[in-house]
Amino acid sequence: MGTGWQLLERPAKYEVIKSALADSEASGVVITGAAGVGKTTLARSVTSSLPGRARWAACTASSSSIPLGAFAQWVQPTEARDPIELLVSARQSLLADGPAVIGVDDAHLLDQLSATLLHQIAVERTGSIVATVRSGEPVPDSVMTLWKDGYLRRIDLEPFSKDECITLVESVLGGTLEELSANIIWSQSGGNPLFLRHIVEAALEAGTLSEVKGVWQLRGATTVSPGLATLLENRFDNADPAAVTVLRLLSLCEPLDLDALVELAGEQAIDAAEKEQLIRIDRDGPTLNARISHPLYGDVVRRQIGTASARMLRGQIVTVLKRQKPTSAAGRIRLAELYLDSDQTAETGLLVAAAKDAVSLANAPLGERLARTAFEREADMRSAHLLSRALMWQGRPAEADEILARFDPDDLDEVQLLLWGIPRASIVFWSLGEVARANAVLELLRGRVSNPILRPMLDAADAAFTVFENRLPDGMAKAEAVLSDPVAPEQALETAAFAAGMAMPLAGRGDEFTAIVARCFETQKSTDGLIRMLARYGEVLALVHTGELDKAETHAVNYAEFSSSGEFLGWAIAKTMAGLVASYRGRFADAIPTLEQALAAFNAENSLPWRLPGRLLLARAYAGLGRPDEAERVLAEAAEHVGPSVALFDPQVLVAKAWIAAARGGGRRAVELSRAAADAAHRTGQFAVEAEALHDAARFGDRKLTHRLQSLVARVEGPLPQLYARHAAAVAQADGDALDAVSIDFERAGLLFSAADAAAQAAASHEQRSARRKQIESLTRTMRLVSSCGGVSSPAIRAAARPLPVTARELEVAELVAAGQSNREIAKHLSVSVRTVEGHVYRACLKLGVSDRDGLAAIIRPRGTRGPES
Incomplete structure (x- = not known):
């Protein structure tokens, strides 16, 4: 890992500030930006490059009430109480050696007399001023007029871009940051360098940010370090208590419909929170939603809420939201999660429906949590089926199998038997590689399941197993039969599309499969998001094999956007798609980091077989x-x-x-x-x-x-x-x-x-x-x-x-010599005698004017094998 946080250069802003300081028509600059965005670091970097010594005044909240408190170190000891005399003393000390660079950090905290002194220096142009001001804070009029009247040039410093954030974090970690994790860290930090540092260091300390196969991954929620928490808490301490109440509610459930938030907190509290820029109101279609203005505010506020208070507040939110009876997957998941951590009890049906939604959206960890809660409450087959699938997708087949082993297939009806048997056969087949056992489970299902609506689900699973056994004609026939069945359920169609997508492109039927995908996935409805993503992988595979690389690349990018922070398995599949397209284009320098990240994201207790294509x-x-x-x-x-x-x-x-x-x-x-x-x-x-x-x-x-x-x-x-x-x-x-x-x-x-x-x-x-x-x-x-x-x-x-005067066979032997192989190893490699190899080496040496194998290797080596350092 890297040794520490280094300044990430901002050459464009650096040059703008330096140019402004050299401008004869201005007295300097004022740099504005949020706390921690890097104002002081940039300002001090610029002033240190200027001739002469800069005099820096650091303003604080405690010094803002002391006359000339910011410049106290330049005021000569005196019993005088005359402000003019104090101003003269400070001014003479600051400018004793002629014009100087006056730096003022957090100028919005200047006391009135210090602000007056700064204003005099700017107006008289007796020194160059570099001041920083935190945006959103009240600024003394005497300071604000400096840039309004043109004495100082105002420069707004924006947060880091995503690329700048990644560059900085990777320099600290000393390795590659997974793209999905980078998205989360950048989003949570808002590009603020200070927030970024605290988030990364806290995640490292908590162990949620760790290295897997050379790729740094964030798994779990971001955390807030005590130092950053204290910094942000100071802002809340000075805020309207009613506004903080709004922030507390949103920290537990965001976004919230504005009407629901009004019912929970009242209009005046919401107005106060919006005025203090703690929240923002966005229009999402016909709905007005309230959101926290910065993600870290919610993290810090949650730390301040005790367990009992949080459960009570979530219970209040649940009471309001459940009246709306959510009809979307996102609504059901949010309500179910709130219930789990509230002082109220959710219906098992809601938990199962939300778990199914989570699995459908490829969020296996969330699906596991919801399904496990439902299973521990009632231990029925619906929740067991969802829980086993979520565990299997995360590479934990032993746990998944243990859940299903609690049920006796003789006690199950046809629906329950399918919910039990297909996950169990999948676990045995893909995670354990035991084909015979998987087929035995399928045979049991064939003998018991006769319902024409349920049978396609069995046939689709059979098709997938058959394809992976490399019996393509049979597997494709089984998949196509399901895909053409007008009564086949959605889950059967998805599984059959997955089977066909792994087979038809390889069989040379890529155009047929892209038509199948278009027909099967016309809607966004899904029963298993990861199965659907694998079917989409088949679509990209089909486009590659039919030569439509541009379209394949577009699809791969679009499917990557499907994934969010909890859906790293779906993201890994999408990255494998991108690596596939880059490989076929021959852009291996792009393919390698993409595939390395995908393989690292597939990391699990039990290695997932979906690593094989990527490897x-x-x-x-x-x-x-x-x-x-x-x-x-x-x-x-x-x-x-x-x-x-x-x-x-x-x-x-x-x-x-x-x-x-x-x-x-x-x-x-x-x-x-x-x-x-x-x-x-x-x-x-x-x-x-x-x-x-x-x-x-x-x-x-x-x-x-x-x-x-x-x-x-x-x-x-x-x-x-x-x-x-x-x-x-x-x-x-x-x-x-x-x-x-x-x-x-x-x-x-x-x-x-x-x-x-x-x-x-x-x-x-x-x-x-x-x-x-x-x-x-x-x-x-x-x-x-x-x-x-x-x-x-x-x-x-x-x-x-590098054309050489040797035959193709002599060149082949010479390259193997350069690779370090002995004559005997070369003979075995080429299935010829050692004497034949010696003859090729001898003739190659004659033609190239060298005397031995070392000389031959020296000539050939630049054209041959190179290690990663080359």
Whole structure:
């Protein structure tokens, strides 16, 4: 972690202040802003850079009643009581060495005589003034006229922007701050540097801000440090008690309908709170709502309310709100939460409905709290079902299973049996990886559930399990049957859409699936927000596989906005979507931090299987940047999720291994692994994955793929297979012009890394034909694309960037030598004899004019593997 809080430079404001001090028409500046926004820090930074010594007067509430209290240190000891004599004494001391810079901190607290002295210096221009004033505070007229009459230039200092806040916090933490956590911290601090520091330090002390896999995450409510609480409490001590009462009510329930707040506190109290800028009134459609003007005010006021008082106040709010009978999910959740912490008892039905709302909105922690309260009260299957789902989503399968194990399936009716069986099968399948046990639970359900309205829920779960077992044709058929069932319940449709979304894009039916999503999710109604988010992941996957990368990126951004502070799992899924799109574009420098944050957000007691797709993308990204060691590490971590329950991803594991081999200089091995991935994908009906794996093999130099790729054009929807086939044909014929043309089309499609590889292969082809001008043009294009991708690396790019007078096989062996492998290791890697490797090393050394392996490695190393420091 970083060592401390450093000044975050504000160069624009700094220059404005410095320029104003040099202006002959003004006597200085007054910097206004909220408490803690950084006025004094900026002012002292500017004055310290000026010639001569600045004289700083710090005003306080206690000094404001003392004549010349702010400038007392410059008043010579005297028995005189004449204010004029005191002014002269202070003025002579301040200006004894000629014009000076007079700094006044918190000038709104100046006593009248000090304000008069400052006004004289400004009017006579005998010194430069830098004053700070806290906005919202009364200012003496003699000070206010200084900027109103133009003697001082007023500069308003705004809070930090979100980016500035993140920069400052990350410099202190010494690592990456999760984007979702950054949003919360920025929102709670309001961009105020002082508030920001107190929030972060308090969260670190409380343990709610911690590091997970190199990413700092805030989990739980922000806290207020004692120092900040004292600072803010001082403001409330001087406020109208009736206004503080309004603040107390809003601190427990915000926002509140204005009519409800009037009933609770009265109009005069609300007017007083609004006048003192403690609250604000906003119009939300036809409703007027009251909100606290700054989030931290509510935190501090809540600290001052005792447990008994808080329960009573919440009870009063509940009494008013329950008359309105909330009809929205947000209204039900708010009312249920208020009940839990009040002196009144909520109906179990409200708790269950609110828990269902929370799970539907992907807020698993809140769903758990509400469902657990209902379950502990009545222990019925409705609350048990919701509680188990909320626990499972948070990576706590043992707890989820324990809840369901309390019920005997023989005692359950068909509805209860589904509520019990589907979560239990899901826990066993995804969290424990026990396919046979999950299928046994499904078999039990099949034998007992016959209701045609309930049956689709069972079929949808079966479809999801079948897809993840990599039995795509069967899984898609089951999902489509549910999706076409006119009486299938909403939950069945969501689960079937999730199953189809994980399968159809891989099978080459991406256009079909985007139509399914549009049809199924026409409304915002949902039964499980996280299942819906996974179905949306399938939609982005479909858009990527059909070449609509711009639309995929837009959707990923939109879905990220769906998440809030309690919905970090949904946020993690959305970040995985964003990483997916960035990876396909070849923008690995963007993809890596995005995916790292997503994987850290998936952190749980029991590792969630939804990490696997992100890890495979991340391994691919590291390899694409020429960082195979990190790619290997990520792939090793991904191995915790293996077996039949995640067989769907087996071809993608081979794709990642192919790119790692390529990053290590093993072009032949990369081709073999790409072909193996394509074969595995073909056997299971993943035709889009097959096409991409074959495309990778062609990028690694395989010249025998044209016919096979052409056969996939009719099986995979979208324009990409045709582009892949054109590229493969150009590689097979070593046609530089055709490779240039397909590179341009790859770039138009947004596949920048593929475009760079095609251009690099074009450069090599032009070189072989001694077409020097075309070679330079292709090479220039390659380097431009490599730069736009953030420095990607591949065998074709490395060869184009530094052509050597060696054969492709000799270059491959030389790159493995540079990677530190022995001849025996290289022979095993390439499936050849050690003698053959020695021959390649010998000939490569002769051609390059070096005497041994060390010299060969020294020449090759700049083109080969680089670590993260490069």
